[in-house]
Amino acid sequence: MSRTSLPATLKLGFLGAGQLARMSALEAFRFGIQVAVFSDRTENEPVQFMTPYSTSGSFDSVDDMVEFAKGCDVITLENEFISSDILKEVRDKSGTPIYPSPETFALIENKLIEKQTFEDAGIPVTPYSLIKDELDLKDFGEEHGWPYLLKSSKGGYDGYGNETVKNLESAKEAFDNLGGNAGQDIIAEAFVDFTNELAVQVARNETGIAVYPCCETVQEDHICVAVLSPAPVDSHFQERAQELAVKAMEAIDAKGIIAFEFFLTEDGEILLNESAPRPHNSGHYTIEGAVASQFENHVRAVLDLPLGSTKLNKPAVAMINLLGTHKRPAETDHIKEALETENGHLHVYGKIDSKVGRKMAHYTLLGDNLEETYKTAMHVTRNIEI
Amino acid sequence: MSRTSLPATLKLGFLGAGQLARMSALEAFRFGIQVAVFSDRTENEPVQFMTPYSTSGSFDSVDDMVEFAKGCDVITLENEFISSDILKEVRDKSGTPIYPSPETFALIENKLIEKQTFEDAGIPVTPYSLIKDELDLKDFGEEHGWPYLLKSSKGGYDGYGNETVKNLESAKEAFDNLGGNAGQDIIAEAFVDFTNELAVQVARNETGIAVYPCCETVQEDHICVAVLSPAPVDSHFQERAQELAVKAMEAIDAKGIIAFEFFLTEDGEILLNESAPRPHNSGHYTIEGAVASQFENHVRAVLDLPLGSTKLNKPAVAMINLLGTHKRPAETDHIKEALETENGHLHVYGKIDSKVGRKMAHYTLLGDNLEETYKTAMHVTRNIEI
Numbered sequence: 001m002s003r004t005s006l007p008a009t010l011k012l013g014f015l016g017a018g019q020l021a022r023m024s025a026l027e028a029f030r031f032g033i034q035v036a037v038f039s040d041r042t043e044n045e046p047v048q049f050m051t052p053y054s055t056s057g058s059f060d061s062v063d064d065m066v067e068f069a070k071g072c073d074v075i076t077l078e079n080e081f082i083s084s085d086i087l088k089e090v091r092d093k094s095g096t097p098i099y100p101s102p103e104t105f106a107l108i109e110n111k112l113i114e115k116q117t118f119e120d121a122g123i124p125v126t127p128y129s130l131i132k133d134e135l136d137l138k139d140f141g142e143e144h145g146w147p148y149l150l151k152s153s154k155g156g157y158d159g160y161g162n163e164t165v166k167n168l169e170s171a172k173e174a175f176d177n178l179g180g181n182a183g184q185d186i187i188a189e190a191f192v193d194f195t196n197e198l199a200v201q202v203a204r205n206e207t208g209i210a211v212y213p214c215c216e217t218v219q220e221d222h223i224c225v226a227v228l229s230p231a232p233v234d235s236h237f238q239e240r241a242q243e244l245a246v247k248a249m250e251a252i253d254a255k256g257i258i259a260f261e262f263f264l265t266e267d268g269e270i271l272l273n274e275s276a277p278r279p280h281n282s283g284h285y286t287i288e289g290a291v292a293s294q295f296e297n298h299v300r301a302v303l304d305l306p307l308g309s310t311k312l313n314k315p316a317v318a319m320i321n322l323l324g325t326h327k328r329p330a331e332t333d334h335i336k337e338a339l340e341t342e343n344g345h346l347h348v349y350g351k352i353d354s355k356v357g358r359k360m361a362h363y364t365l366l367g368d369n370l371e372e373t374y375k376t377a378m379h380v381t382r383n384i385e386i
Numbered sequence: 387m388s389r390t391s392l393p394a395t396l397k398l399g400f401l402g403a404g405q406l407a408r409m410s411a412l413e414a415f416r417f418g419i420q421v422a423v424f425s426d427r428t429e430n431e432p433v434q435f436m437t438p439y440s441t442s443g444s445f446d447s448v449d450d451m452v453e454f455a456k457g458c459d460v461i462t463l464e465n466e467f468i469s470s471d472i473l474k475e476v477r478d479k480s481g482t483p484i485y486p487s488p489e490t491f492a493l494i495e496n497k498l499i500e501k502q503t504f505e506d507a508g509i510p511v512t513p514y515s516l517i518k519d520e521l522d523l524k525d526f527g528e529e530h531g532w533p534y535l536l537k538s539s540k541g542g543y544d545g546y547g548n549e550t551v552k553n554l555e556s557a558k559e560a561f562d563n564l565g566g567n568a569g570q571d572i573i574a575e576a577f578v579d580f581t582n583e584l585a586v587q588v589a590r591n592e593t594g595i596a597v598y599p600c601c602e603t604v605q606e607d608h609i610c611v612a613v614l615s616p617a618p619v620d621s622h623f624q625e626r627a628q629e630l631a632v633k634a635m636e637a638i639d640a641k642g643i644i645a646f647e648f649f650l651t652e653d654g655e656i657l658l659n660e661s662a663p664r665p666h667n668s669g670h671y672t673i674e675g676a677v678a679s680q681f682e683n684h685v686r687a688v689l690d691l692p693l694g695s696t697k698l699n700k701p702a703v704a705m706i707n708l709l710g711t712h713k714r715p716a717e718t719d720h721i722k723e724a725l726e727t728e729n730g731h732l733h734v735y736g737k738i739d740s741k742v743g744r745k746m747a748h749y750t751l752l753g754d755n756l757e758e759t760y761k762t763a764m765h766v767t768r769n770i771e772i
Contacts, residue, residue, distance in 0.1 A: 004722045
């Protein structure tokens with residue numbers, strides 16, 4: 001099943017045109033592969049500046065996407081905004097394969113099903129429950145303690161679609177805000193006392209499986225601000241997270257790249273928190289940090305190419321997310337120090353408009369000592385404004 | 387003079403749309419910079435698959451290029467096909483800066499002026515002479531011995547525009563073939579007994595100068611088939627070549643990236659052979675081999691950004707050119723072994739048609755021992771057909 005040939009006309013289609021598709025597209029180009037992009041916005045999406053094959057339409061319209069898919073050899077995802085049912089229809093009507101497959105995505109698109117899938121595979125997950133009504137809200141608080149998290153079972157990311165609830169009153173309000181009274185499935189999730197948030201990216205196809213080192217994601221207000229690799233935790237925790245990620249990958253029979261996020265609890269347990277069927281912010285550091293990046297292995301995986309090595313190029317890698325600091329036309333300012341730093345690599349996503357907190361760029365620094373590398377990376381990017 | 391800000395709308399224009407522009411464009415994209423391309427062909431050029439901003443026209447038409455340049459913030463080159471006079475007009479009429487500048491290019495576009503420029507700067511060059519007629523042909527042979535090289539003073543590359551002449555008879559024929567009787571300046575160049583062909587890429591702008599390691603180019607029939615870095619020659623030869631490259635860079639006051647090719651003679655002399663005002667095949671190995679590649683430093687240099695580090699990422703780097711093996715629609719076959727090799731990196735240029743000997747792709751392998759790395763790189767690419 002391994003592809004041994006790259007025809008010059010091979011075209012990889014992305015559903016979604018943001019920075020994840022953009023960085024994947026750069027790797028597709030490296031292999032001489034053409035890139036087409038389907039966006040739900042008409043213009044100014046990051047990948048739209050990088051290809052003549054740009055189409056706009058609705059992520060809810062099978063017809064729009066079928067038309068697009070017919071012009072591509074393989075379709076892949078960069079977000080979780082299209083339901084697996086629609087993806088199945090697009091694939092079946094266009095005849096173009098989609099990876100990760102709609103069947104894989106169906107097992108993780110809904111947070112409830114995701115947790116059940118991984119639990120069934122013997123992977124520890126954070127305590128959760130489907131919430132139907134006020135009684136469920138109350139019961140969950142009594143069993144697992146307040147505060148806890150309420151999550152819409154679909155579509156949440158970067159803290160959107162999540163609310164922390166402190167008591168029954170705020171829980172009822174959040175349940176309503178998240179669409180619980182309008183038919184949206186809502187799940188409650190216990191707060192876990194964790195010491196670290198970890199992540200592992202895994203690429204897989206018929207040729208094999210490639211597991212990245214276990215990294216730590218540093219979060220502020222549910223937004224990832226930095227990633228450190230390898231994670232500064234005992235190596236047996238790293239290995240445990242990698243093992244669970246492989247197990248999870250097999251549980252959903254994934255082809256492509258999937259990112260798994262974990263909690264390392266105060267009791268030394270590793271719990272699977274979330275998964276994403278695409279390159280992930282936690283893996284941006286692999287562009288320079290690993291021999292083959294998550295984006296390269298994304299492309300390799302969905303095109304049936306042998307997977308590349310996930311080994312680190314240096315003992316320590318720190319990645320700093322550069323979030324929007326202003327609401328203005330995008331402009332990355334005060335980059336001199338970052339660019340002058342040896343082994344530092346700046347990536348700007350090509351978004352036209354900046355908003356406060358929006359993921360606009362990132363900076364990766366390679367070094368020999370993790371603490372020092374992280375410190376330097378923070379220091380040389382401290383004045384950057386976007 | 388250093389740029390400290392990257393606005394999202396910054397647009398870099400390439401005159402030429404081949405693989406050198408393509409690999410530079412990938413680095414521009416990494417910085418969030420938009421890429422526009424002007425090609426003398428209407429379609430299917432490598433960069434035309436990578437941007438919505440693609441224009442076609444004539445490299446002889448100032449008007450075509452002025453129109454293009456007006457839409458860009460900075461213009462750069464990927465070939466030597468446009469005369470410095472035309473480039474000056476394009477710059478002056480569009481108001482858009484061009485780097486390397488037409489003034490720099492004017493010093494190297496003509497092989498005779500190039501040699502004089504470097505000689506005047508105290509840089510040893512291969513013995514040469516302007517040839518006007520049969521007597522000159524005869525005299526040069528008598529002074530420097532047969533065979534020698536005849537070169538058209540403009541436009542030659544990869545062995546085109548060069549002929550080896552063995553005696554007066556063949557010299558007269560070559561002189562005519564190269565356009566000597568039609569007004570083309572022809573120079574004769576003595577054959578140098580060299581042990582190695584070396585190359586050094588240098589990036590330079592107002593912020594500083596960045597010199598790559600001295601590498602060896604392995605040539606067959608005037609076509610580069612492999613590059614080894616650092617060059618397997620004594621380190622003082624490497625340093626001498628680097629010194630001369632810096633001197634040459636200053637002699638032409640270059641802003642951008644310039645590649646310099648040298649002969650290491652049997653007497654241990656380093657002679658400057660040729661220069662190219664653009665990324666060069668001899669520097670493709672820097673994509674993974676160096677911290678910042680020649681393409682990244684090309685983009686940085688012409689945009690006034692601080693230059694990146696030229697240090698090698700591993701002690702040994704081998705780059706194999708993958709030349710067309712068939713005349714057919716391009717298709718890179720039998721790539722499995724190359725892709726499976728750790729630290730091996732395949733680059734395919736996205737050309738639609740393959741021709742025997744055409745530069746279609748390359749493969750870079752990083753390792754600890756140069757000889758072994760070269761051997762492995764040759765071995766795992768031996769079956770690739772394009």
